[in-house]
Amino acid sequence: MDSIDKELLKEISDLEGTPKGAYNIRKNGKGIERQITENINIVTKTDKQGIDIFVKENTKFEFVHIPVIITESGLNDVVYNDFYIGKNANVVIIAGCGIHNDHHEDSRHDGIHRFFLEEGAKVKYIEKHYGEGEGTGKRVLNPVTEVHLKSGSSLEMESTQIKGVDSTIRVTKGVLEDNTNFVVSEKIMTHGKQIAKTEFEVELNGENASTHVTSRSVAVDNSVQEFKSNVIGNSKCFGHVECDAIIKDNAKVIAIPEIIANSVEANLIHEAAIGKIAGEQLTKLMTLGLSEKEAEEQIIKGFLK
Numbered sequence: 001m002d003s004i005d006k007e008l009l010k011e012i013s014d015l016e017g018t019p020k021g022a023y024n025i026r027k028n029g030k031g032i033e034r035q036i037t038e039n040i041n042i043v044t045k046t047d048k049q050g051i052d053i054f055v056k057e058n059t060k061f062e063f064v065h066i067p068v069i070i071t072e073s074g075l076n077d078v079v080y081n082d083f084y085i086g087k088n089a090n091v092v093i094i095a096g097c098g099i100h101n102d103h104h105e106d107s108r109h110d111g112i113h114r115f116f117l118e119e120g121a122k123v124k125y126i127e128k129h130y131g132e133g134e135g136t137g138k139r140v141l142n143p144v145t146e147v148h149l150k151s152g153s154s155l156e157m158e159s160t161q162i163k164g165v166d167s168t169i170r171v172t173k174g175v176l177e178d179n180t181n182f183v184v185s186e187k188i189m190t191h192g193k194q195i196a197k198t199e200f201e202v203e204l205n206g207e208n209a210s211t212h213v214t215s216r217s218v219a220v221d222n223s224v225q226e227f228k229s230n231v232i233g234n235s236k237c238f239g240h241v242e243c244d245a246i247i248k249d250n251a252k253v254i255a256i257p258e259i260i261a262n263s264v265e266a267n268l269i270h271e272a273a274i275g276k277i278a279g280e281q282l283t284k285l286m287t288l289g290l291s292e293k294e295a296e297e298q299i300i301k302g303f304l305k
Helices: 003-013 279-286 292-303
Strands: 022-027 030-035 040-044 050-057 059-063 068-069 076-085 090-093 097-100 108-116 122-132 141-150 154-163 169-177 181-190 193-202 209-219 224-233 239-245 252-261 266-275
Touching: 003 068, 003 097, 003 122, 022 040, 022 050, 022 141, 022 279, 068 108, 076 292, 090 181, 090 279, 097 108, 097 141, 097 252, 108 122, 122 141, 141 154, 141 181, 154 169, 169 181, 169 209, 181 224, 193 209, 193 239, 209 224, 209 252, 209 292, 224 239, 224 266, 239 252, 252 266
Parallel strands: 022 059, 022 068, 050 076, 059 090, 068 097, 076 108, 090 122, 097 122, 108 141, 122 154, 141 169, 154 181, 169 193, 181 209, 193 224, 209 239, 224 252, 239 266
Antiparallel strands: 022 030, 040 050
16 A cells, blocks of 8 residues: 555544454455454455455454545445344444545445344444545545344444545435434535535334434535434334534535334434524634634534534
8 A cells, every 4th residue: 555545544544554353445446455353254245346244243342444445536436345243242343435536537435334233232333534636536425324223232323524525425224123222423524515415214113212313514615515314213212313513605504304203102303403603602712812714613623523
């Protein structure tokens, strides 16, 4: 890997050397490095592009890194990754994609990730998306995440779009059985003429299933963001969706909430707030010696932290 590859990996996975645990690194549509462990196996799919990741039951506190980097302009990369998490396992999975595009053709990555958690399994899933380069070609990222939780399992997902992504459609779906929990934290920053669309759909099928979705976003310049959520309560369950956004300049943010209660015992909540940076926040920081621009940057950084 060259210096650009290493910088992309650092941005999306905080990697500065060989990862600990199991890993699979994909570059320009091909796997270039892989390591498995006693408890975690990674197998290349035979019917389409992608990998199957198998975590043995009772595996505790191991890591799996599956970053993707793209440095080839004009590449359209699609990958299907399936995760099979054994009973009572507890692991951290770190994914994400970084695109470096210095040319005029668009570079695109669509990552379709499916998670199948057995009873009592726990997963923390972290994904970051990042784009850079001086070319006019767009950097396009379309992540899809599908989560299937069996009784007593849980998944915590942290999804961050750092910067430099010209267009993205982000789809997250969940199907939850009894006593499960699906927590999602999303953070997005857009600028220029960038477009970001987010779609959440969670089915709370089991008794005492719960989900908490938090989306925080900042849109500046002429960028556009759209947030759509649909939580369906089919039993005694709990769902809470929060959408908070800051807009500047000529940016636009659309929030479309939908909650459906198919049971009298479903408890579903949606909250949304969109607005500019509060003037009193700016004034307070500027009295400490910061310029207006510096104050805005500090507020945005804290908002997305």
